[in-house]
Amino acid sequence: ADWVLRVRRRIDELRRETGHVLAAAVASTDPGEAAAVAAEAAALDPYDERAVRDLMRAQVLQGSEAAALATYGALVARLREELGVDPSPATSRLHLAILREEELPPEEDVHPRRADRPSLVGRESELATIDRAWGEACAGRGGLVLVEGVGGIGKTRLLDAATDLVEATGGMALRGRCHPAERSLFLQPYVDALRPVLLGPGFVELAALLHEHTAPWATLLPELVQVVEVSPDPPAAPALARRRVYDAVAAVLRRLARVRPVLLCVDDLQDGGAASVDLLGYLAGRVSSEPVLLVGAVRLEDEQAVERLADRATRLRLGGLPSAAVQALASAAGLTDHAQEVMARTSGHSLSVVECLRALEAGDAGVPESLAAAVLARVDRLDPRSRELVQGASVLRGRLDPRLLGDLVAMDELSAVRGCEALALAGLMQRVGAHYEFANDLAQECVQASLAPALAAAFHRRAADLLSDQPESMAAHAFAAGEPGRAAQGWLLAGQAAMARSAVEDATGLYERALSAAEDPALRARVLLARAVAHEASTAYDAGLADIESALSLARETSDRRLEMSALRALGGDIPVALHLPMAQVGAHLEAGLHLASGLGDRRAEADFTTRLIVLESSRLRLDTALDRAEASLARARASASEDAVPLALDGMKTVLGYLGDTDRLREVVAELVPALRERRSMWLLQWAVFESSFAAAGQDRWDEARDLVAEALELNRRSGFTAYGGYFRAHVGWFERLAGDLDAAVVHGRAAVAETSPVDHPWWYATAAGLLAGTLLDLGERDEAAELARRGLEAAGADAPEAWRLRCLAPLAAAVDVPAGDEAYAEARGLLESVTCPPGRAWVVGADCYLLVARAAGRRRAAGQAARALGPLRDAVGERWATLRGRVDAELGQISSATS
Numbered sequence: 001a002d003w004v005l006r007v008r009r010r011i012d013e014l015r016r017e018t019g020h021v022l023a024a025a026v027a028s029t030d031p032g033e034a035a036a037v038a039a040e041a042a043a044l045d046p047y048d049e050r051a052v053r054d055l056m057r058a059q060v061l062q063g064s065e066a067a068a069l070a071t072y073g074a075l076v077a078r079l080r081e082e083l084g085v086d087p088s089p090a091t092s093r094l095h096l097a098i099l100r101e102e103e104l105p106p107e108e109d110v111h112p113r114r115a116d117r118p119s120l121v122g123r124e125s126e127l128a129t130i131d132r133a134w135g136e137a138c139a140g141r142g143g144l145v146l147v148e149g150v151g152g153i154g155k156t157r158l159l160d161a162a163t164d165l166v167e168a169t170g171g172m173a174l175r176g177r178c179h180p181a182e183r184s185l186f187l188q189p190y191v192d193a194l195r196p197v198l199l200g201p202g203f204v205e206l207a208a209l210l211h212e213h214t215a216p217w218a219t220l221l222p223e224l225v226q227v228v229e230v231s232p233d234p235p236a237a238p239a240l241a242r243r244r245v246y247d248a249v250a251a252v253l254r255r256l257a258r259v260r261p262v263l264l265c266v267d268d269l270q271d272g273g274a275a276s277v278d279l280l281g282y283l284a285g286r287v288s289s290e291p292v293l294l295v296g297a298v299r300l301e302d303e304q305a306v307e308r309l310a311d312r313a314t315r316l317r318l319g320g321l322p323s324a325a326v327q328a329l330a331s332a333a334g335l336t337d338h339a340q341e342v343m344a345r346t347s348g349h350s351l352s353v354v355e356c357l358r359a360l361e362a363g364d365a366g367v368p369e370s371l372a373a374a375v376l377a378r379v380d381r382l383d384p385r386s387r388e389l390v391q392g393a394s395v396l397r398g399r400l401d402p403r404l405l406g407d408l409v410a411m412d413e414l415s416a417v418r419g420c421e422a423l424a425l426a427g428l429m430q431r432v433g434a435h436y437e438f439a440n441d442l443a444q445e446c447v448q449a450s451l452a453p454a455l456a457a458a459f460h461r462r463a464a465d466l467l468s469d470q471p472e473s474m475a476a477h478a479f480a481a482g483e484p485g486r487a488a489q490g491w492l493l494a495g496q497a498a499m500a501r502s503a504v505e506d507a508t509g510l511y512e513r514a515l516s517a518a519e520d521p522a523l524r525a526r527v528l529l530a531r532a533v534a535h536e537a538s539t540a541y542d543a544g545l546a547d548i549e550s551a552l553s554l555a556r557e558t559s560d561r562r563l564e565m566s567a568l569r570a571l572g573g574d575i576p577v578a579l580h581l582p583m584a585q586v587g588a589h590l591e592a593g594l595h596l597a598s599g600l601g602d603r604r605a606e607a608d609f610t611t612r613l614i615v616l617e618s619s620r621l622r623l624d625t626a627l628d629r630a631e632a633s634l635a636r637a638r639a640s641a642s643e644d645a646v647p648l649a650l651d652g653m654k655t656v657l658g659y660l661g662d663t664d665r666l667r668e669v670v671a672e673l674v675p676a677l678r679e680r681r682s683m684w685l686l687q688w689a690v691f692e693s694s695f696a697a698a699g700q701d702r703w704d705e706a707r708d709l710v711a712e713a714l715e716l717n718r719r720s721g722f723t724a725y726g727g728y729f730r731a732h733v734g735w736f737e738r739l740a741g742d743l744d745a746a747v748v749h750g751r752a753a754v755a756e757t758s759p760v761d762h763p764w765w766y767a768t769a770a771g772l773l774a775g776t777l778l779d780l781g782e783r784d785e786a787a788e789l790a791r792r793g794l795e796a797a798g799a800d801a802p803e804a805w806r807l808r809c810l811a812p813l814a815a816a817v818d819v820p821a822g823d824e825a826y827a828e829a830r831g832l833l834e835s836v837t838c839p840p841g842r843a844w845v846v847g848a849d850c851y852l853l854v855a856r857a858a859g860r861r862r863a864a865g866q867a868a869r870a871l872g873p874l875r876d877a878v879g880e881r882w883a884t885l886r887g888r889v890d891a892e893l894g895q896i897s898s899a900t901s
Helices: 002-018 022-026 031-044 049-061 065-083 089-099 124-138 155-168 188-199 203-220 222-226 238-259 274-286 303-312 323-332 336-346 350-361 371-380 384-396 402-408 413-425 441-449 453-466 471-480 484-500 504-517 521-537 541-557 561-571 574-578 583-600 603-619 623-640 645-660 663-680 683-698 703-720 723-739 743-756 763-779 783-797 803-816 823-834 845-860 864-877 883-900
Strands: 143-149 172-177 262-267 292-299 314-317 429-432 435-438
Touching: 031 049, 049 065, 049 089, 065 089, 124 143, 124 155, 124 292, 124 314, 143 155, 143 274, 143 303, 155 172, 155 262, 155 292, 172 188, 172 238, 188 203, 188 222, 188 238, 188 262, 188 274, 203 222, 203 238, 238 262, 238 274, 238 292, 262 274, 274 292, 274 303, 274 504, 292 303, 323 336, 323 350, 336 350, 350 371, 371 384, 371 441, 384 402, 384 413, 384 435, 384 441, 384 453, 402 413, 402 435, 402 453, 413 429, 413 435, 435 441, 453 471, 471 484, 471 504, 484 504, 484 521, 504 521, 521 541, 521 561, 521 574, 541 561, 541 574, 561 574, 561 583, 561 603, 574 583, 574 763, 583 603, 603 623, 603 645, 603 803, 623 645, 645 663, 645 683, 645 845, 663 683, 683 703, 683 723, 703 723, 723 743, 723 763, 723 883, 743 763, 763 783, 763 803, 763 845, 783 803, 803 823, 803 845, 823 845, 823 864, 845 864, 845 883, 864 883
Parallel strands: 143 292, 143 314, 172 262, 262 292
Antiparallel strands: 429 435
């Protein structure tokens, strides 16, 4: 494959130099070799029509016209079945010539002669850079060009020329532009660029383009659900959901490029959200071996966007036009005598040059002092209604819907459209589909800056009213109109919309705008809680905790009990866990929240708080208290007949029964819980329910069923995106394998679990994986490795971790380390194990390793009595169920008795 790629690169060079095709390049020496090379090249990408034509030509030179016709037939079948398109005219002409036994037509060069290329005065070198990048893309080496420059320097005009170049060479040009107040819309420029392609073809072509990515595209382009069947994706963590959408855009570009090379231009990146900028960089990494060229344009003052893309892009910085270019433009306008003056006044700034020449053509006596003066002179020449229309348009900005613009200036739709057309003829605006835009941003800024403050405020206030269904746009206008509270509400809603689309960074920015505008304490608290969720998604846990605590303070200040309840629930969530806060403190917040929920009669919140407390009590190995809570919570939920409360209460019951290894009751609860969670598509809880049901199978020594259930939970976990605890699931597969007697498989799964978990993402899961693998290593006699692994798990868990997670690592450490070096670990492990509280006759069965390893550590210290006391509760708890564990307990006691006698 490497050899063929080198050959194809050389052939691409020959194409550019001489226009020869692959077969012609090598047939003079050996037609058979030509056919072999062409076949391998075509096999690399069966949709590359140039490679297929090379193969057809080589087959004809071999005298195998039938093979060439068969190659064409296979190409037609692939294109029509998978992409819903026909071969290009060049391929069809070659096919027809073979059928007629005529002389083969010359291969069309994908790079036309230089004289045929689009030209751009003063930008020849910049356009040549894009030309070279396009040539590389056509050869299957795609990339990203980042055009940088100040406003009005000619970035958009260069993108126009790039589009002309691509279309002149038979490529597909896609254009998108970032607009202000669209960060919450998520990837809008890419939607705009691809909308005509996706909604243009018929069903077959669309289904082939989208393939397995229908669900992400339906979130970007809801109209698709009317023409293609969409299988919704499961809920996912923000990072995975965002990756799915990025992959969906990349896949469409790759499939389009199979038909012909693609150019994707994204203009005005400084107005785009972080997600839009990041996607451009992501795509750059995905098209390096594809016929796709990406071109982005950004103002120099937006350093952040440049920094995000600089390491993946060819940077093209635009400066002022040279004197020769200004001279040429002035001469073309019949204003040669003014060229020097225009150059002196504008320093070659492209838009300023154009405006100066336009003003002179309109009859102005001299060159305008500034760009603003030139633009406003044109506005002054408009009739009153057109002037009012362009003033209103300067306030709306971005894409202008004529109906909305008409409503803003009290004009009917037809008059507004006619006015926009007149403004387009005047060069102030341009038509973009059914909408209009300013010809350039600087013209819009000049007009808006000239408005009287009272008029601008009136326009903004009216625009906010008209855009109430577009929170981000509404917020910007409300803020400009002097209504900060209304603006804060809009930015809060916009941030929530961005979070729903997994644009975490954009959501954070919108929440920050909301906070800067919000004056009402209750509103500020809601924004802070929303931003805390965004911080959690980006693992900025310290910032998230600070937001929650501030929100709680504000809620109490305003005596808003529901808001206080929301803040307390957040303080009982995963942010405090990730920050290693004491569980007693976390539990106190949950108890306070539960008290509020009960007082408000909110049964769903009551069940939610209680279930979280059950999880904490179980992790602290207070299993009797946890079971009492679970019983009471489920009884209250059933009595309330709340459809939302019952599944939450069942989840709490399932958790404590899993810890206790109560196989019979666990099966009953899971049998009711799993269908309810599937119906609600609650992926977060469903994967846990499926995982913990494996304990019921393991308790009956049904190892295959237990493995299958964990495998199902892992698949649910993969689809959900909450991968931080996937390794926790897998660690228990290692435990099941050990109980089943397969130590080799136990080690394999154990090591995989340790690799998958992360002490940063969630220290509890890493501690469990490390502890369970350490137990397996001890069974294999690998005491040193087991001790080191247990130490790392203990360090990750932290000193304030709940008892269950510390015991997971303390017990193997005590069993692995020699006396007296391990006495400290043994003393703490023994004390924690003795503090476990369970209902009579029960034990922490799924923590059986801890009982067994503490007893083993006692045996090494010749403390048979302590070993017996450690194993007593576990032996009493396992009866007919967990027969394998009972056998291990008896074997451990026997070994200790023999060693100490």
